Amino acid sequence: MISVDKLKKCDFKIVFVYEDESINTNRNLNDLPEKVNKVFYKKYKTSIPFIEEGGVSLLYVGLGEKSKFSFNKIKDIVAYSIKQIKKYEVEDIAIDISMFLKEYDVRCITEVVLGINLGLYELKNYKTSKKQEKYNIFIQGYEGYNEEKIVEEIRLGTNISDGVMLARDLVNTPANMLTPIIMAETIASIHEDTAVDVEVFDENYIKDIGMEAFYTVGKSSGNPPRLIVLRYLADPSSKDITALVGKGVTCDTGGYCLKPSNSMEGIKGDMAGGAAVAGAIYSLAKNNVKANVVGVIPASENRISRESFIPGDVIGSMSGKTIEVLNTDAEGRLILADAVTYAIQKEGASKIIDIATLTGSVGNALGFSTAGVLTNNDKFFKEFKEAYNKSGEQYWRFPICDEHRDMIKSNIADIKNMGKSYCGTITAGLFIEEFVENMPWIHLDIAGTAWVDTPLYEYQSKGATGAGLTSMYYLFLEKE
Numbered sequence: 001m002i003s004v005d006k007l008k009k010c011d012f013k014i015v016f017v018y019e020d021e022s023i024n025t026n027r028n029l030n031d032l033p034e035k036v037n038k039v040f041y042k043k044y045k046t047s048i049p050f051i052e053e054g055g056v057s058l059l060y061v062g063l064g065e066k067s068k069f070s071f072n073k074i075k076d077i078v079a080y081s082i083k084q085i086k087k088y089e090v091e092d093i094a095i096d097i098s099m100f101l102k103e104y105d106v107r108c109i110t111e112v113v114l115g116i117n118l119g120l121y122e123l124k125n126y127k128t129s130k131k132q133e134k135y136n137i138f139i140q141g142y143e144g145y146n147e148e149k150i151v152e153e154i155r156l157g158t159n160i161s162d163g164v165m166l167a168r169d170l171v172n173t174p175a176n177m178l179t180p181i182i183m184a185e186t187i188a189s190i191h192e193d194t195a196v197d198v199e200v201f202d203e204n205y206i207k208d209i210g211m212e213a214f215y216t217v218g219k220s221s222g223n224p225p226r227l228i229v230l231r232y233l234a235d236p237s238s239k240d241i242t243a244l245v246g247k248g249v250t251c252d253t254g255g256y257c258l259k260p261s262n263s264m265e266g267i268k269g270d271m272a273g274g275a276a277v278a279g280a281i282y283s284l285a286k287n288n289v290k291a292n293v294v295g296v297i298p299a300s301e302n303r304i305s306r307e308s309f310i311p312g313d314v315i316g317s318m319s320g321k322t323i324e325v326l327n328t329d330a331e332g333r334l335i336l337a338d339a340v341t342y343a344i345q346k347e348g349a350s351k352i353i354d355i356a357t358l359t360g361s362v363g364n365a366l367g368f369s370t371a372g373v374l375t376n377n378d379k380f381f382k383e384f385k386e387a388y389n390k391s392g393e394q395y396w397r398f399p400i401c402d403e404h405r406d407m408i409k410s411n412i413a414d415i416k417n418m419g420k421s422y423c424g425t426i427t428a429g430l431f432i433e434e435f436v437e438n439m440p441w442i443h444l445d446i447a448g449t450a451w452v453d454t455p456l457y458e459y460q461s462k463g464a465t466g467a468g469l470t471s472m473y474y475l476f477l478e479k480e
Contacts, residue, residue, distance in 0.1 A: 002116060002137045002158065004150055010138060011090035012049075012057045014081045016099045017042045018066045036060060044069070045077065045458070047084050059085060063099070071104050071111065072392040078115025079458035086120075091136055098141030106145065106153050113157030114164070114470075118459035121165055124172045156287050160473060163283030164466035166190060170275035171450065171464030175251035175268040179223040180299035183250055183271065187228055187278045187297070194285035195234060201227040209346075211298075212316040213323060214338040217331045218300035220255060220308035227339075228274070229347070230281050230295035234288065240350045241292045243343035244281065244472060247332045247356035248274030248299035255302050255328030256310050270332070272450035272464060273356040274299060280472040291476035294347045298335040302328070314413050318342060319435050324410040326418035332358050333417055333428055337435040344437055351380060352436050353475075355444040355468045361424030363448030369456050370394040371449045371467060374429035377440035384442055384475055391470035395444070398426050405430055444468050 019042040040048040044064030051057050061081045063069050078095070085093055095116070100108040116137055142150050170178065170186065178186070184200040191198050203224040206215050211227070218225025228248065233241070249270040253259060259267065274297035281295045309315065313325040315334075318341040323334065336354050343349040362372040373395045375381040381397065388395050404426045407419035415434055419427030429443040449467040452460050 001135075002113060002139065002154055004140075004142070004147060004154070005138045006140055006143070008092070008094060008138045008140070009056075010092040010094040012059055012085055012088060013094040013096065013140070014059050014061060014085065015096050016061050016063050016077070016081075018063050018069070018099075019043060020065050044073075045080050047081065049088070071108070074100055074104070074108055074111035075115040075118070075392060076458045078112050079119030082116055082119035083458060086133075091134060092138070093135060094138045094140050096141035097139055098143070101142060101145065106149055109139075109150065109153035110157035110160060112139070113154055114161050115459055117158065117161035118164060121168065122461050123463040124169060159286035160283045160470065162286070163279035163473070164469050166282055167272070167275040167279035167466040167469050168464040170278065171269045171272045173268070175301075178250050178268070178271075180218070180226040180248070180250055180301065181223065183248065183274070183299050184226040184228045187230070190278065190282060191230065191285070194282060195232065195288075196281055196285045197231040199229045199231070201229070209318065209342075210316070211318045211338040211342065213318070213334040214298050214300065216309045216313075216315045217249075217302055217335050220305050221251070221301035221303040222305075223301050225298065225300035227342070228295075228297040228299055230278065230297075231347070232281050232285050232291070232293045232295075234285075235290045235292045238292060241294055241348050242351040242353065242476070243294045243296055243340070243347060243349035244277040245296045245336060245339045245343055245352060245354040246274035246277035247271065247336055247354075247358065248297040249302055249332060249335070250299060251301040251303065252329070252331065253303050255304060255308055255331060257327050257329040258304070259329060266451060269451050269464060270357050271299065272446060272467065273354070273444075275464070276355055276446070276466065276468040276472065279466060279469045283469070283473050284476055289473075289476050291479065293476060294343060294349060296339045296343045296347070298339040300335060302331045317435070318345070321415060321434065322413040324413040324416040326416050330417045330428070332356050333431045336432050340432060340435045344439060350439060352439050352441045353384075353444065353472065354432055354441075355446060355472070357447040357450050358445045359425045359428045359447055361428075362445040365425060366396055366448055368448045368452060370396050372425050372429075372445040373397045374400060374426065374433070374443040375441060376400075376433060376436070377442075380440040380442055383478070384471065387474035387478055388471040390474045390478070393449075393467070393471045395471075398429070400426065400430065
């Protein structure tokens with residue numbers, strides 16, 4: 001719980017210090033105690049606890065050189081601070097944000113709140129005995145600012161972090177506890193107290209409207225597929241509707257193109273794109289952002305059975321195009337193709353963003369800190385770039401050339417679901433582009449960034465990251 005209280009005496013108080021400035025310069029308080037100065041050099045992400053006379057416990061946290069610190073580091077340093085405090089098993093924690101307010105005004109509070117909540121987040125576990133930890137966080141150091149404004153900014157930031165944690169929880173859930181049906185029920189339940197209209201369609205509807213590519217994947221499992229549609233239409237002055245289309249494969253064995261054994265541990269997380277869509281729309285709705293957004297999540301499993309599709313099959317799609325299947329582990333693009341068509345034909349989408357853990361190639365190319373982007377519209381990408389720069393996420397735009405499109409041409413169908421042994425991220429994205437009907441489109445491949453075994457940033461924990469969510473949120477917030 002995060003609240004404001006200028007005078008609250010807590011178990012610990014976090015104080016931030018620049019490397020090249022004394023605490024007196026920044027906070028109009030006494031210099032760092034001499035004993036601390038001798039051993040604490042205030043480098044970025046370093047800290048030292050200190051108990052002052054009178055029993056006040058402080059945690060001094062270094063920000064490094066002032067010229068090298070930036071807005072996008074606030075979330076990381078706050079999360080670092082929270083993780084350090086957790087070592088001392090305290091409940092009441094004060095955070096002095098005067099340093100950030102001085103440099104960045106109240107817009108810093110969202111980053112502070114994200115740092116606190118994501119720093120406290122841990123991978124869900126299912127042990128029979130669990131230690132329940134409770135923390136009360138008090139924001140301090142906002143003298144000269146309207147307290148009601150500070151409280152409102154905390155509320156807005158909390159709703160964003162709640163969306164991220166919602167997405168993380170979904171991805172971290174074991175596949176036997178998150179079938180397509182359970183995923184649909186969970187997302188519907190989460191949005192009950194929002195202005196989002198959630199509609200869930202079963203396998204019969206999926207077949208009836210011709211989503212053959214989606215159903216072909218989903219019929220391989222005894223857990224039938226579900227089409228989850230979230231409508232957040234909060235801007236009646238605009239006819240534009242942006243569709244967020246998220247891959248929702250809750251269990252991906254690879255089908256008959258079975259994944260190698262060392263990849264099996266991660267097969268529950270192939271619905272991170274769908275989770276990001278659900279979380280982003282939740283945050284947009286809770287913060288009453290003026291936007292028209294429709295989320296489309298094709299939720300299915302990709303298993304092996306007598307009903308499964310196999311390499312060499314030719315299948316149809318909702319668009320009418322035929323698809324030659326060369327790899328059953330390239331199933332994500334199949335379900336996304338139909339979901340994109342659905343968004344355009346049934347929901348009236350005028351712009352498309354699809355997000356998916358689509359290819360291992362993107363991780364090979366960009367590692368685990370940067371996601372891949374393909375787009376057919378420079379203006380749309382510019383807007384998205386502004387959003388991800390604000391969120392602090394990292395993306396890299398891939399080129400699109402005619403020779404890349406040639407790689408997915410089929411001799412026996414309109415398109416094939418696999419290209420060459422190279423350019424895999426590009427050809428996977430271009431497969432989806434074939435179904436966007438010339439609408440402005442952005443494709444986000446988060447296969448490298450959706451999950452971390454060893455966190456790269458302090459606001460991450462082992463497991464799901466919620467990749468893509470904050471960038472999509474800021475895309476709509478900036479348009480208000």
